[in-house]
Amino acid sequence: MKTKIAILGLLFCILTSCENNKDYPNIKKANWVIGNWTNTSPQGKLVESWQKTNDSVYNGESFFIKEKDTLFGEYVKLIETNGKLTYIVTVSGQNNDKPVRFEMTSITDSQIVFENPEHDFPNKIVYNNISKDSLVAEVSGMRNGKPDLQKFKMVRQ
Template identity: 40%
Template sequence: MKNVVILAVVVVFISCQNKSEKKFDELEKMSWLVGEWENKMPEGVLTESWTKANDSTFIGKTLFINEKDTLHSEDIVLTQKGENLLYIPTVKGQNDDKPVEFKMMESKIENEFAFENPKHDYPQKIVYKKVNETNLVATISGKQQGKSSSESYPMKKK
């Protein structure tokens, strides 16, 4: 009888562990994003830095710098709440410096993660595509002044 009780406790413990390990599985699918990314262009250097804050959240920072001038700065929170993966950028000088929430949409393409907010002025869609271990393409798109617009930013891992 004692062995049965011990076995039951072990089974319950293991099953609880398995559930907690899968708690943030949507975010974990994007763990390849963690690190330093860069795109050197004639107009300047675009960098994105991602760190894992905790099991449910990654923190990102995007900078676009021309020589010593910062032309664009963006702080990003990528977090999983329940089953939803949220991409939440805050861009200085836009949206009254308040964060904007984009929700991940279901993707049929492996290693592509699309986030949408149809109510946002521009962009309404943000996509990260893992090309391979050292390359990604970030794309923003939507309607801008009534016309469809899309911009892609290939980046290489540093």
């Protein structure tokens, strides 16, 4: 009887340790976003910060600051589930402060593309890893019936 209990206990430990050691290959490819990034322009300063929450979740936040006023803020979760990354963004004052989901449509070691064709703007979000201290974030889609693309060249702080 003690042997059966020991075997069951060992089996339980093995199974639960396998569950906790899941591999998240796509979010690992995105680890270059982790850190603090800025884009300074005549219009103001965009600050974006990413942190690893756990093996399958990164949390991000961005703020656009002009002089001493924060004009824009958003909170992002990048989550890997079943091999797919989802970019979930909540923008202050937009979409009734409810999150909007963008699904990963492609990923390489230097680029991540997320899309949501149902969202008004943007429909597409792209992160490009230029170097260890430089990335370009792009948002694009239709705005007022015309294609719109905005690029943000970010520098690591």
